[in-house]
Amino acid sequence: MEKNYSCDCEVIHEEAVNEVRSQLLSKDEYIGLASLYKLFGDATRMQLLHALSQREMCVCDLAVLLGVTKSAVSHQLKALRLSNLVKFRRDGQIVYYSLADDHVKLIIEMGLEHINE
Amino acid sequence: MEKNYSCDCEVIHEEAVNEVRSQLLSKDEYIGLASLYKLFGDATRMQLLHALSQREMCVCDLAVLLGVTKSAVSHQLKALRLSNLVKFRRDGQIVYYSLADDHVKLIIEMGLEHINE
DNA sequence: CTCTTTGTTGAACGATTGTTCAACTGTATT
DNA sequence: AATACAGTTGAACAATCGTTCAACAAAGAG
Numbered sequence: 500m501e502k503n504y505s506c507d508c509e510v511i512h513e514e515a516v517n518e519v520r521s522q523l524l525s526k527d528e529y530i531g532l533a534s535l536y537k538l539f540g541d542a543t544r545m546q547l548l549h550a551l552s553q554r555e556m557c558v559c560d561l562a563v564l565l566g567v568t569k570s571a572v573s574h575q576l577k578a579l580r581l582s583n584l585v586k587f588r589r590d591g592q593i594v595y596y597s598l599a600d601d602h603v604k605l606i607i608e609m610g611l612e613h614i615n616e
Numbered sequence: 617m618e619k620n621y622s623c624d625c626e627v628i629h630e631e632a633v634n635e636v637r638s639q640l641l642s643k644d645e646y647i648g649l650a651s652l653y654k655l656f657g658d659a660t661r662m663q664l665l666h667a668l669s670q671r672e673m674c675v676c677d678l679a680v681l682l683g684v685t686k687s688a689v690s691h692q693l694k695a696l697r698l699s700n701l702v703k704f705r706r707d708g709q710i711v712y713y714s715l716a717d718d719h720v721k722l723i724i725e726m727g728l729e730h731i732n733e
Numbered sequence: 734c735t736c737t738t739t740g741t742t743g744a745a746c747g748a749t750t751g752t753t754c755a756a757c758t759g760t761a762t763t
Numbered sequence: 764a765a766t767a768c769a770g771t772t773g774a775a776c777a778a779t780c781g782t783t784c785a786a787c788a789a790a791g792a793g
Contacts, residue, residue, distance in 0.1 A: 508676045508686055508769075511710065516677050519667050523681075526659070529666070532727045533659040540654030541781075542646040549646070550636050558740055559625045560633050564640075569625055571782055573741055583733070592739045592790050593628065602730045606723070610649045613719045616700070625739075658751075675770060688752055690771055709760050709769045 538582055539606060543567065544575050551585060552604045555597035655699055656723060660684065661692050668702060669721045672714035 510516055524532075538544055546565055550556060558576065562569045576596055579585045586599045598604070627633055641649075655661055663682055667673060675693065679686045693713055696702045703716045715721070 508679055510680050511674055511676045511769085515671060515673060516681050519670050519673065520681060522670055523663070524666065528728070528731075529659040529662045531731050532724065533657050533662045535727050535730060536653050536662075536723075537657030537780095540650050540657040542643070542650040543781080545646045545650045545653075546640070549641065553636050553639050554632065556632060556636065557628055559628045559738090562625055563627050564633050564637060568783070569740065570742085570784080574781075577741080583730075589740095589789090594740060600730075600733075602726060605726060606653075607649065609719060609723060609726070610652050611645070613652060613700075613717075614645075614648050616717075628739085654750095660751080676768095685753070686770065687754080687772085690769095691751075694771080706760090706770095711770060 535582055538579060538584060539610070541575075543571070544579065545607070547572070547575055548579070548584065548598070548603050549607055551596060551598050552607065555595045557593045557595050559593075561596070652699055655696060655701060656727070658692075660688070661696065662724070664689070664692055665696070665701065665715070665720050666724055668713060668715050669724065672712045674710045674712050676710075678713070 539548070543565060547561060550561060550564055556564070558569050558572050561576075562572045565572065576585060576587075580587065583599050584603055585596050587594050587596045589595075656665070660682060664678060667678060667681060673681075675686050675689050678693075679689045682689065693702060693704075697704065700716050701720055702713050704711050704713045706712075
């Protein structure tokens with residue numbers, strides 16, 4: 500009997516693999532999930548999100564708070580915006596950013612829970 | 617009056633910055649949070665975690681399921697192990713991995729919620 | 734209009750990441 | 764002891780990422 504897997508081993512528990520395979524999400528869903536959490540996977544962005552979880556802030560304030568350039572903040576905010584994690588409003592020259600919904604707070608809290616165990 | 621920030625702009629709302637600054641976590645906490653979520657920020661690891669959220673599986677089965685080498689799976693599982701996201705038990709030659717706690721399931725569910733909006 | 738300041742953008746660069754490959758360990762079988 | 768298979772490990776490589784810099788847009792002030 501011929502097997503042709505793209506991996507370098509045989510199936511040990513075929514019924515387990517089939518059972519789980521039927522429950523898997525689509526490739527795109529995993530990519531979407533990963534893209535979302537990738538944004539939480541950088542200390543600067545995490546700090547940015549945590550700051551915004553407390554109040555709306557402008558780019559300049561965020562730059563001062565984190566001690567990085569406006570450019571760096573702006574680049575990161577753009578990424579967060581594209582994934583609908585933050586929203587913004589413009590008032591004159593100043594652009595105020597805030598969290599788009601409550602998921603961010605929950606995700607940060609859950610992460611802290613896991614770490615403090 | 618002399619200001620000396622490491623960023624390239626003035627403080628626009630000093631009281632906002634001070635208020636948020638007093639609530640910030642430590643640098644290490646942000647690094648810890650980011651390191652945790654970085655692990656969810658890759659489609660392969662996400663698939664791995666989602667598979668394990670359904671049942672305990674061995675390295676070989678996971679490799680077949682994802683269509684990658686045992687080596688790749690093992691490298692990723694090691695990273696997940698070091699952050700206490702998965703645990704393992706050995707039975708003879710075979711090493712069975714499973715989720716270390718319920719946080720992983722919750723995090724995946726919350727991510728799916730955010731995406732489906 | 735000119736000047737100043739906030740914010741955005743794209744290119745460039747070094748740093749980090751994920752996979753593969755090859756060599757290795759550990760356990761069981763003969 | 765020799766073989767076979769599950770799993771781990773480290774080096775190497777391409778790909779991705781985060782920051783900086785310089786140039787630019789957008790808005791207000793003189």
